Structure formats: C-alpha cells, structure tokens
Amino acid sequence: MEATFKRPVIGVIGGSGVYELEGLSDTRWRKVESPFGDPSDELFFGNLGGVEMVFLPRHGRGHKIPPAAINYRANIDAMKRAGVTEIISVSACGSFEEQLSPGTFVIVDQFIDRTIDRKKSFFGTGLVAHVSLAHPVCSRMGDILEDAAKNEGIKVHRGGTYLAMEGPQFSSLAESELYRSWGCQVIGMTNMPEAKLAREAEICYATVAMVTDYDCWHPDHDNVDVSAIITVLLQNSENARRLVRSVAPDLSKRTHFCSAGCHNALDNALITSVDARDPERVKKLDAVAGRVL
Ligand SMILES: CSC[C@H]1O[C@H](OP(=O)(O)O)[C@H](O)[C@@H]1O
Numbered sequence: 609m610e611a612t613f614k615r616p617v618i619g620v621i622g623g624s625g626v627y628e629l630e631g632l633s634d635t636r637w638r639k640v641e642s643p644f645g646d647p648s649d650e651l652f653f654g655n656l657g658g659v660e661m662v663f664l665p666r667h668g669r670g671h672k673i674p675p676a677a678i679n680y681r682a683n684i685d686a687m688k689r690a691g692v693t694e695i696i697s698v699s700a701c702g703s704f705e706e707q708l709s710p711g712t713f714v715i716v717d718q719f720i721d722r723t724i725d726r727k728k729s730f731f732g733t734g735l736v737a738h739v740s741l742a743h744p745v746c747s748r749m750g751d752i753l754e755d756a757a758k759n760e761g762i763k764v765h766r767g768g769t770y771l772a773m774e775g776p777q778f779s780s781l782a783e784s785e786l787y788r789s790w791g792c793q794v795i796g797m798t799n800m801p802e803a804k805l806a807r808e809a810e811i812c813y814a815t816v817a818m819v820t821d822y823d824c825w826h827p828d829h830d831n832v833d834v835s836a837i838i839t840v841l842l843q844n845s846e847n848a849r850r851l852v853r854s855v856a857p858d859l860s861k862r863t864h865f866c867s868a869g870c871h872n873a874l875d876n877a878l879i880t881s882v883d884a885r886d887p888e889r890v891k892k893l894d895a896v897a898g899r900v901l
C-alpha cells in the first residue's frame with residue numbers, strides 16, 4: 609500500500625541520566641497502551657515552538673529498569689502509536705578510542721549486537737519479515753545532528769560503531785580489548801534491539817552516544833563505574849538538551865518521506881503469504897506494520 613505522508617513528530621528516548629525533557633509547552637504524561645506489553649513509563653507529550661515532541665525515559669523515571677528487562681518492543685510500538693516519525697536516542701556510552709574523550713557526542717552509524725536475551729523483532733511465526741539493517745541509523749538525521757552539534761559548540765564525532773553488550777555488568781578487560789580490536793568506537797547496553805525495532809516500525813532512528821568513560825581498557829583512567837558515568841552525564845546534560853532543542857525544528861521541516869528510506873523499510877520485507885498469516889500476530893502489528901498489511 610502507498611504510504612500516506614505523516615507530519616514529523618520528534619521522539620526522544622532518554623537514557624541514563626536523562627529522565628525528562630525540559631522547555632516544552634502544553635506538556636502531559638500519558639499512558640500509551642501497547643499489545644506488546646508495558647512501555648518503560650508513560651510518554652511525555654509537549655510542544656517545542658510548534659514542533660510536536662514525545663519523550664520516553666528508557667529506564668523509566670527513577671531508573672527502575674535494567675537494560676535487559678526494558679520492553680523495547682512496547683517502547684517502539686508506543687512511540688509509533690503516538691505518531692512519532694523520528695527518534696533521537698540519547699545514550700551514555702564508554703569509549704574505545706583515546707580521542708573520544710568523556711563529553712564527546714558520537715553520532716553512531718553502525719552497531720554490533722552482542723545482546724542475547726531480548727525480544728528483537730515485532731515479527732515471527734505467523735508473519736515473517738526481514739528488513740535491511742545495512743545502514744541501521746538514519747543518515748539524514750545524522751547530518752542534521754552533526755550540524756547542530758557543531759553550531760552549538762559541542763565536541764562531536766560523526767560515525768562510529770556501537771557495541772551493544774548484554775550487561776548489566778560492565779565488560780571484562782579481555783572483552784574491552786576484543787571490541788577495540790574489532791574496531792568499535794563506543795559501547796553501551798541499550799541501543800540494540802532498539803534500533804532494529806525502530807527500523808521494523810519504519811521510524812527514523814539516530815543515536816547520540818554521549819561518552820562518559822573509557823570503559824576499562826585505558827591504562828591512565830580508572831575502570832568505569834556508575835558514579836563516574838553520572839558525574840559526566842550531569843556535566844553534559846545541558847549540551848544534550850541544547851542539541852535536542854536545536855535539531856527539533858530542522859527535523860520537523862521534512863515535507864516528504866525520509867530520503868534515506870526509513871519510512872519505507874517494510875516495502876520488500878514481508879515474506880509470509882497472505883493466506884498463511886496468523887491473524888493474532890497481524891492484529892498486534894496494526895501500528896508497526898499496518899501500512900503494508
Ligand atoms: C548507568 S551506566 C550503564 C547504563 O548506561 C547506559 O544506558 P543508556 O544507553 O540508556 O543511556 C548503558 O547502555 C547502560 O544501560
């Protein structure tokens with residue numbers, strides 16, 4: 609079915625240390641029901657100079673949910689139901705490179721998924737789909753985020769591979785060295801399967817990975833711990849807020865579907881013949897895949 613153009617609604621998924629989005633008007637927290645279960649929290653709706661915004665704290669307000677227990681499917685499904693067309697993921701991360709020092713914002717462009725115990729697809733038995741993840745983040749959003757960060761005087765690095773680990777423990781030194789030898793730039797515990805699910809839901813997705821530490825490989829820096837991460841995050845939260853405020857109007861200027869193809873990710877993805885589909889699964893996919901069902 610032809611896609612119908614929907615006006616941009618900017619979603620923000622806030623990670624560690626980012627539990628609210630200030631500076632919006634007409635704000636309200638509202639529960640959004642999902643057939644995939646409970647999202648991490650209510651969604652926070654608001655308006656930023658005419659731009660519709662929807663915010664979700666990934667770990668819930670008060671940081672109650674660990675990375676592996678986050679219901680990523682419910683979160684993305686709820687965002688889709690709320691009309692969100694592009695998601696900015698704001699995440700804390702460890703750095704594998706000397707020059708990516710704490711405080712640097714990395715606009716990630718690739719992922720390696722080492723998570724093991726998470727639901728990673730909306731599809732499955734009864735309705736099988738395979739989307740492309742060759743380019744797992746939206747390059748158009750990446751361009752806008754990079755320009756905005758530079759304009760705001762934020763130290764930004766364009767491109768980089770985010771190693772998604774299962775956690776909740778941080779890496780061993782051997783793992784940290786392994787990921788460095790693979791050429792990864794940053795490490796975190798949450799952006800997979802989030803990015804995969806956003807792609808299946810045809811929502812543009814971009815990660816702003818805020819470096820908080822050097823994990824445990826750097827001989828001149830202490831091994832990462834939560835208090836060090838929070839200290840850096842608090843120092844950087846104003847930068848994160850300025851970046852979001854600065855990109856929202858630019859993202860909302862889009863008058864066509866995403867030029868990078870995110871809004872058409874399901875065009876050639878479904879493989880189960882119509883008569884073999886499980887009606888129950890099809891029903892749950894009304895928001896995520898209704899366009900192609
Ligand atoms: C608080 S330390 C580890 C924690 O921080 C990152 O969370 P998020 O990606 O939501 O900012 C990392 O992925 C871990 O979940």
Ligand SMILES: Nc1ncnc2[nH]cnc12
Nearest residue numbers: 700701702795796797823
């Ligand atoms: N070193 C690290 N490893 C995993 N997740 C992180 N989040 C912030 N720093 C991290």
